[in-house]
Amino acid sequence: MNYDRILVRYGEISTKGRNRKKFVSKMRQNIYHVLKDHSDIKIESTRDRMYIHLNDTPFDAVKDSLSNVFGIQSFSPVVRTDKEIESIKEAALSLVQKSFTEGMTFKVTARRSDKSFEYETNEINREVGAHVLRNMEALKVDVKNPDINLTVEVRAEGVYLSCEKYQGAAGLPIGTGGKAMLLLSGGLDSPVAGYYMLRRGVEIEAIHFYSPPYTSERAKQKVIDLAEVLTKFGTSIKLHIVPFTAIQEKVQAQVPENYTMTATRRMMLTIADKIREKQGGLALVTGESLGQVASQTLESMLAINEVTSTPVLRPLIAMDKLDIIDVAQSIHTHDISIQPYEDCCTIFTAPSPKTRPKLEKVKYYESFTDFDEMIQEAVDQTEMLVLPKEKSENDSFADLL
Numbered sequence: 001m002n003y004d005r006i007l008v009r010y011g012e013i014s015t016k017g018r019n020r021k022k023f024v025s026k027m028r029q030n031i032y033h034v035l036k037d038h039s040d041i042k043i044e045s046t047r048d049r050m051y052i053h054l055n056d057t058p059f060d061a062v063k064d065s066l067s068n069v070f071g072i073q074s075f076s077p078v079v080r081t082d083k084e085i086e087s088i089k090e091a092a093l094s095l096v097q098k099s100f101t102e103g104m105t106f107k108v109t110a111r112r113s114d115k116s117f118e119y120e121t122n123e124i125n126r127e128v129g130a131h132v133l134r135n136m137e138a139l140k141v142d143v144k145n146p147d148i149n150l151t152v153e154v155r156a157e158g159v160y161l162s163c164e165k166y167q168g169a170a171g172l173p174i175g176t177g178g179k180a181m182l183l184l185s186g187g188l189d190s191p192v193a194g195y196y197m198l199r200r201g202v203e204i205e206a207i208h209f210y211s212p213p214y215t216s217e218r219a220k221q222k223v224i225d226l227a228e229v230l231t232k233f234g235t236s237i238k239l240h241i242v243p244f245t246a247i248q249e250k251v252q253a254q255v256p257e258n259y260t261m262t263a264t265r266r267m268m269l270t271i272a273d274k275i276r277e278k279q280g281g282l283a284l285v286t287g288e289s290l291g292q293v294a295s296q297t298l299e300s301m302l303a304i305n306e307v308t309s310t311p312v313l314r315p316l317i318a319m320d321k322l323d324i325i326d327v328a329q330s331i332h333t334h335d336i337s338i339q340p341y342e343d344c345c346t347i348f349t350a351p352s353p354k355t356r357p358k359l360e361k362v363k364y365y366e367s368f369t370d371f372d373e374m375i376q377e378a379v380d381q382t383e384m385l386v387l388p389k390e391k392s393e394n395d396s397f398a399d400l401l
């Protein structure tokens with residue numbers, strides 16, 4: 001007997017009262033997105049759980065993708081039987097036999113939400129357990145810490161059995177928390193910041209500033225690759241690529257060296273906010289972490305943030321670098337981020353940027369140049385990519401070779 005569907009248990013969604021329908025429907029959409037290569041799966045959603053009907057798709061082929069979808073607390077491959085004790089016993093034995101290897105212990109955990117079922121929970125445990133043990137001599141019981149925990153759940157519509165349970169990604173379904181613009185550099189931090197926002201249900205569009213010829217095509221590709229990794233959490237992502245060379249050169253020429261970083265960051269935030277407005281975003285997101293570098297002191301943030309009253313969210317603000325690296329590794333952005341191609345900010349970095357810039361001073365330095373026009377030009381010349389890139393026919397042909 002093979003698992004024919006996956007039982008998906010909701011996390012925080014179950015606390016959502018009247019809005020629950022919206023959350024469930026987004027999550028269903030996101031699951032279809034990550035499983036789009038398996039056209040035969042069908043999702044049935046109910047008030048308190050979902051069933052993914054596998055049809056011909058093996059569970060192992062979708063397990064990893066499913067574990068990336070936010071809003072899922074846990075999931076189990078299950079088989080469903082009718083509400084006859086003999087059918088339950090037969091399915092139970094078949095599943096335990098499949099999971100068993102030499103020396104393993106087991107127990108049965110029954111739940112009965114359909115109280116009209118003729119056996120009580122303890123009776124189900126006993127009946128099913130005894131049947132399995134009778135047919136598998138090498139199997140021993142361990143009720144505290146079993147290798148195989150066979151769950152049997154009796155519901156109105158049928159009985160669900162499973163020997164496996166996997167942790168979901170938790171959080172909230174992407175798209176239930178509005179949209180924000182992620183300032184995405186090629187570094188370690190901003191992709192992790194994006195991940196945390198996605199996990200709280202926020203849809204993101206990414207914005208990247210690049211400065212050719214100071215920064216290479218490879219540096220740009222690195223950012224495209226990072227944004228593409230973030231799409232595996234169940235959504236497509238728009239990436240806005242802003243040509244930033246002219247502004248950086250102007251700042252370099254006009255602003256005293258120890259204030260170029262502050263001025264540059266103010267320009268970035270201003271441009272990002274204009275793109276946000278155009279795209280209907282509700283907030284800006286950065287990968288800043290307090291005290292990490294000169295631009296990330298409270299004094300710097302005060303001077304930089306002054307250009308906008310839009311919320312600037314900084315999910316990593318209180319995290320240590322080592323913890324950020326751990327997350328980057330677990331979401332598979334780390335190895336892309338540590339590729340050596342230079343970012344536009346690194347190239348123009350002054351030897352000793354102000355760690356405590358004064359707002360009046362940076363405004364004074366900026367006042368000698370009319371940046372507004374250049375800012376508008378950068379916004380107008382911004383190019384947009386939608387990720388993941390659809391494979392073209394040529395790509396798929398190349399895959400076959």
Ligand code: ATP
Nearest residue numbers: 183184185187188189190207208209286287288295
């Ligand atoms: P990261 O690892 O994300 O690059 P960082 O520690 O290198 O961060 P900074 O370079 O000071 O720190 O950047 C702080 C934040 O500013 C980044 O997390 C990102 O959100 C934004 N940022 C920096 N450079 C760029 C860029 N070229 N394009 C878009 N956003 C950027």
Ligand code: MG
Nearest residue numbers: 185186187343
């Ligand atoms: Mg950086």
